[in-house]
Amino acid sequence: MLASLIGWLATPEQDSLRRAFVVWLKRVLLPARVPGAELPNINDLQEMRAMLAERVKTWIEEWKQQGLEQGIKEGIEKGLSQGEIRLLRRQLVRRFGALPAWAEACLDQASEAELEIWADRILDGETLKEVLREPI
Incomplete structure (x- = not known):
């Protein structure tokens, strides 16, 4: 897409429009699509394309890494919750005997709190x- 735009705007009379597109890319499109990304001071569409x-x-590698880290964190949290449920279930069975279906449902749907x-x-x-x- 950017290559087509560069070709279309290649004539000298399109200088101001090329600069306007660079400004729009830097201030509108890229910040919306890649929040927090630091962009070098570029004033030319060819430079923008290369950058x-x-x-x-x-960015793709960073996003993959962030996704992996988030997935690991969520997996650990879920694993801890499941471990807590198993432990509480064992304690309840030991104290009160076999758990009825309503108690099992409570445990399966329980929040951490x-x-x-x-x-x-x-x-x-x-x-029980x-x-x-x-x-409370």
């Missing part, structure tokens, strides 16, 4: 319903 050809590869509250209540609750009642 983008180089930078896009770098609920798990923490229930983990504290397991020490004091007299019944007391432990798994709605958080």
